[in-house]
Amino acid sequence: MKLPQRRSLTAETAEVIREMIRSGEIKQKLPGERDLAARLQIGRDTLRTALAELEKTGWLSVGEHGKRRQILKKASSKQAEHRSRRVGFLSPKRLEDLPPTMLLEIDHMREMLARKEFSLEFHTPAIFSLKRPGSRLKELVDSLQYDAWILYQSNEHVQAWFAKQKIPCMVRGLAYPGVKLPSLDVDWQATGFHAASLLMRYGHRSIGYMVPDTQLQGLFAAQKGIENAVANASGDVTLHTIVEQGTAEAVATSLHQMCHEPIPPTAIIATRSRQVLTLISWMASHQLRIPQNMSLVSLTYDNVFDALVPGISHYTMDRATIARGGVRKLESVMKGQGLDEKLLIPDFVLGGSVKKYGA
Template structure:
């Protein structure tokens, strides 16, 4: 229940009483002045003045000895126009149960923020990502799933390009591919990888590598470029390795073994997925090796269990709630009918120092 404020107290008490009569909270016969004044938390003189004014306006009957006032008329407030619900579709190559935990937290936070503005967010994972020419499937997709705007998550270059050419309102949650001018939001993985590289180099590491999945994602390529630039800037006598993982442990182990058998084996690796941390640490432990004693690592990702390692993992993180707020703001802007400008829209990840880097 709304309570009257101190300023213009009689006028505000009148407005509150009218509202109570409209919504049925106050019915005939009206309670006595003492009870009503206590309920509204105003003085009896203030209440009496408000009741007298309502009598003059014809809303209630006059006060009479031994008889309580009656409500004479109720002017209904104009019904509020129901806000149309808008729909956002989160397009992902991964099913909901496969999406990384932190991304799920971000998605849940985004849904909560947008629900307050009658905007719903649904996740769909159609089978359009394994083909080089998904155009026909995309044409049918937007017919089967009408939406006011789309969020493109880990989408391939052909998918991003199709949305761009069709001028469908959308935001890339991640890095756009080369020559794609769609609005986007992501962590600055290039800057994070460059920073990780300079940290490793400052600890005496002259040969470093980056572990990346075999996926055509622009964010991974940006991370590779960031680390390469850090190593290249260090000059002669420093070496860069790309270690590719084909989404299974044997391929990761094989790539790491090849790098460690090269002429200038890496003494440190930058990892791009949480699973790399588990796979590498357990593989090394099998042969009596450990992190960071025999291999230093830095993760460009984050999971809470990183801090449960005996030597906490040095990593980079961005609170998912911060990302969801930025994304919600962009979506509201997009739904207003004003196109979002293309260009840089990065959030700088926070560096969390651990103990997984050994000085050489």
């Protein structure tokens, strides 16, 4: 799919849409205006003018409020047989809301797919809050005709639908129990186990695990690894699971409650980089310091860690390596192969945020 040029933008947009119909890239119904405008990288006013022209020339049905336009002209059979050589990236978060490390991974994947003459297109449909997203997903998948999909931070309903419909896809993350889809992710269970074991080797017997209030399988895997490490420890170890609601205020409230427990934690395992920043600022406001008053390990990495003193002990994974694994997985999926789970082991960086308890 080419993008419309700036010259005669309305006419060029109409021609691009006609070509998408001729090639079979879109079928039966036109995608929604917001989605189509984002794909073509144009404003919705320009798109609406182009669509009005296509209605007049008989390519599309007249638009009605709340209904998608029907495609009235069909692709030739020869063109329709040609695959799109496009991959869709399905996410509950907008591109600008993703963490920098994930944006870097997507950029690497775009470049690697482009070298194989594939494009990667990003979508954030309003389906992730639906308990029964099937009809909306069917419209989306049927209209776009991608060769494969990447499901990022997808909930169980979305994963289950793709699995049931046998749509070529891979989960960028972990599949839910009972959902048979190929997946690629960091081995969070092994990472959690290592982090808890490290803190216990440093003498910590009361450990906090901070987790956002979301149902992502990677978080459950990390918690399982931490719990396994605690269960295998010699002697008593107290584990505090701290669930926070995704804001700095919620993290601060959780920290306050945790520190007033009968056996408060002497070390914390964070699952999000924002938790690290809130923890540091909250402790500073209470005249507490890391690691003197609290040791800290982060299961994830953010570039801002490089500017912090002391350095944060954390786990990191080269994003180009993950992207390369994702492209290989996609190639296997499109061939009907590689339907397994692929787990990657991150590197551990020991910073100055961990000290021996009592030292």
